[in-house]
Amino acid sequence: MARAISTRRQITVTILAWVIGITIFFPILWTILTSFKTEAEAIASPPSLFMFDWTLENYGEVQERSNYFRHFSNSVIISLGSTVLGLLIAIPAAWSMAFVPAKRTKDILMWMLSTKMLPPVGVLIPIYLIFRDTGLLDTRIGLVIVLTLVNLPIITWMLFTYFREIPGEILEAARMDGAMLWDEIVHVLTPMAIPGIASTLLLNVILAWNEAFWTLNLTAAKAAPLTAFIASYSSPEGLFYAKLSAASTMAIAPILILGWFSQKQLVRGLTFGAVK
Amino acid sequence: MLSPAVLLLLAWMIVPLTMTIYFSFLRYNLLSPGINAWAGWSNYQYFLTDPAFFAALTNTLLLVVGVLLITVIGGTLLALLLDQPIWGQGVVRILVLAPFFVMPTVSALVWKNMFMNPVNGLFAYAAKAVGLQPFDFLAHAPLASIILIVAWQWLPFAALILLTALQSMDQEQMEASEIDGAGPFSRFFYLVLPHLSRAITVVILIQTIFLLSIFAEILVTTNGGPGYASTNITYLVYAQSLLQFDVGGGSAGGIIAVILANIVAIFLMRMIGKNLEA
Numbered sequence: 001m002a003r004a005i006s007t008r009r010q011i012t013v014t015i016l017a018w019v020i021g022i023t024i025f026f027p028i029l030w031t032i033l034t035s036f037k038t039e040a041e042a043i044a045s046p047p048s049l050f051m052f053d054w055t056l057e058n059y060g061e062v063q064e065r066s067n068y069f070r071h072f073s074n075s076v077i078i079s080l081g082s083t084v085l086g087l088l089i090a091i092p093a094a095w096s097m098a099f100v101p102a103k104r105t106k107d108i109l110m111w112m113l114s115t116k117m118l119p120p121v122g123v124l125i126p127i128y129l130i131f132r133d134t135g136l137l138d139t140r141i142g143l144v145i146v147l148t149l150v151n152l153p154i155i156t157w158m159l160f161t162y163f164r165e166i167p168g169e170i171l172e173a174a175r176m177d178g179a180m181l182w183d184e185i186v187h188v189l190t191p192m193a194i195p196g197i198a199s200t201l202l203l204n205v206i207l208a209w210n211e212a213f214w215t216l217n218l219t220a221a222k223a224a225p226l227t228a229f230i231a232s233y234s235s236p237e238g239l240f241y242a243k244l245s246a247a248s249t250m251a252i253a254p255i256l257i258l259g260w261f262s263q264k265q266l267v268r269g270l271t272f273g274a275v276k
Numbered sequence: 277m278l279s280p281a282v283l284l285l286l287a288w289m290i291v292p293l294t295m296t297i298y299f300s301f302l303r304y305n306l307l308s309p310g311i312n313a314w315a316g317w318s319n320y321q322y323f324l325t326d327p328a329f330f331a332a333l334t335n336t337l338l339l340v341v342g343v344l345l346i347t348v349i350g351g352t353l354l355a356l357l358l359d360q361p362i363w364g365q366g367v368v369r370i371l372v373l374a375p376f377f378v379m380p381t382v383s384a385l386v387w388k389n390m391f392m393n394p395v396n397g398l399f400a401y402a403a404k405a406v407g408l409q410p411f412d413f414l415a416h417a418p419l420a421s422i423i424l425i426v427a428w429q430w431l432p433f434a435a436l437i438l439l440t441a442l443q444s445m446d447q448e449q450m451e452a453s454e455i456d457g458a459g460p461f462s463r464f465f466y467l468v469l470p471h472l473s474r475a476i477t478v479v480i481l482i483q484t485i486f487l488l489s490i491f492a493e494i495l496v497t498t499n500g501g502p503g504y505a506s507t508n509i510t511y512l513v514y515a516q517s518l519l520q521f522d523v524g525g526g527s528a529g530g531i532i533a534v535i536l537a538n539i540v541a542i543f544l545m546r547m548i549g550k551n552l553e554a
Contacts, residue, residue: 018368028374115285117537119509153285212381227492234497252379267436
C-alpha cells in the first residue's frame with residue numbers, strides 16, 4: 001500500500017515538474033520554432049506550434065543581409081581570446097595563492113571579489129574616451145582587453161578553489177621518488193590542474209559570450225559581437241519575427257550546448273566556491 | 277607570481293575611477309570640446325536634484341528587490357520540486373536551466389516582440405482568445421515587464437544553486453525527524469531552510485551584483501521610457517554621458533552609482549563573511 005502511494009506521488013510530482021520545466025523553456029522553444037516559419041506564419045493568428053511549412057530561408061537571409069558570420073566570429077574571438085588571456089594571467093596568481101598562501105592571501109581574494117562589485121558605469125566614460133583616443137573603439141582587441149579584466153576576478157577565484165584541492169603531499173611524494181621540477185610540473189601538477197582549468201575556461205567563455213554592457217557600448221558595426229548585433233533588431237527589424245528568431249537561435253545555440261555540459265562547474269564558479 | 281593579476285586589476289580599478297572622479301568636477305561636454313572649466317560640486321548638485329535621479333534610484337531598488345523576491349522564492353520551490361524523485365529529472369533540469377544561457381539582448385527582444393507585443397505577441401493572442409483587451413506591457417507596466425524578463429533569466433541560477441545545496445542535506449537527519457513525527461512544514465522551516473541559508477545568501481549576493489547593473493534589457497526594450505518609468509541608475513548614467521555627451525554630469529552619476537553599490541556591497545560582504553566562516 002505504501003508503495004502504491006509513493007508511485008502515485010511520483011507521477012504527480014513528475015507531471016508538475018515537466019509542466020513547469022516546459023513552461024520555463026517555452027520562450028526558447030518558441031524562438032527556435034519561429035525561426036523555421038515564414039514571416040507570415042510567424043505572426044499568423046491563431047499561431048501554430050508545429051503544423052506549418054518548415055523552411056530554412058530565414059537563416060540564409062540573415063546571413064545575406066547582415067553578414068551574420070562576421071558577428072559570430074567576433075563573438076568567438078572575443079570570448080575565447082579574453083578567456084585564454086585571463087587564464088594566462090590568473091593561473092600563476094591562483095597557483096601561488098593556493099600553494100604558497102601568505103598572510104594577505106585571503107584579503108587579496110576578498111579584494112578581488114570586491115572589484116566585481118564596481119558598477120561598470122563608474123568607469124564607462126574614461127574607458128570610452130581612452131578607447132576613442134587610442135583607436136580601440138569598435139575593435140576586437142579592445143573588447144578582449146576589457147572582458148579579460150572584467151572576468152579576471154572570477155577566473156582567479158575559480159582556479160584558486162580548484163588548485164586548493166590538489167594535495168600538497170603529492171608533490172612531496174613525487175620529490176621523494178626523485179622527480180625533478182620539470183617532471184613535477186608535467187607529470188604531476190598539470191594532469192591534476194587540467195580539469196579545474198577546463199571548467200574555468202568553459203564558464204568564462206559563456207560569461208564573455210553573453211556579456212552585454214561593454215560589448216554594446218564599445219562597438220559599432222565592425223567589431224560588434226552577437227549581443228550587439230541582436231540589439232540592432234530592437235526596432236523596427238524586430239518586427240520580422242522569423243528573422244529575429246533565426247538570428248537569435250544561432251546566437252544562443254552554441255552556449256546552450258556548452259552550458260548543459262557545465263552545470264556542475266557553473267554552481268561552483270559563480271558562487272566563488274561557496275556552494276559545491 | 278601574484279603581481280601581474282593584482283597589478284592589472286588595481287590599474288583597472290584605480291586609473292579609470294580616478295579619471296571619473298576628476299571629470300565629475302568639470303564642466304565637460306563632448307559637443308563643445310576644449311571648454312573644460314572647473315565646476316566644483318555643481319555636477320553632483322545637478323544630478324542629485326534631477327527628478328530623473330530619484331526615479332532611477334527607485335527603479336533600481338524595485339528591479340533588484342523584485343527580481344530577488346521572485347527568484348529566491350521561486351528558486352527555492354523549484355529546487356524542492358526537482359529534488360523529488362522524478363522520471364526524466366536530467367531533462368527537466370536542462371529545461372529549467374536553459375534561460376540562464378540566453379544572452380540578455382536575445383531574451384529581452386524575444387519577450388518584447390514575440391510575447392509582449394500588443395498586436396502580434398502571444399500574450400495578446402491569448403488575451404483575445406478569451407475575449408480580453410490585449411495589454412501593452414512595455415508601455416503601461418514597463419518596469420514590471422523588465423522585472424519579469426530579468427527574473428526569467430535568473431530563476432534558473434537560483435534554482436540550480438539551491439538544488440545543489442539541497443542535495444548535500446543529511447538524509448538521516450530528515451528521516452529521523454520524520455520518525456519523530458515532524459510534518460513537512462516544520463521540517464522545511466527547522467531543517468531545510470537553515471541548511472539553505474548559506475546558499476540563499478550566496479544567491480542574493482551574486483544576483484545583486486549583476487542586477488544593480490542591468491543595462492541591455494532596458495536598452496533594447498524600452499530605452500528607459502516611457503519618460504523615466506524604466507530608467508535605472510546604470511541606464512541614466514549611460515544616457516547622460518553617451519547620448520547627451522555630458523561627461524561631467526555622467527561622471528558624477530557614475531560616482532554616485534559606485535557609492536550606492538558600495539553601500540550594498542558592505543552589507544552583503546558582511547553577511548557572506550559571517551555565513552562563509554561557519
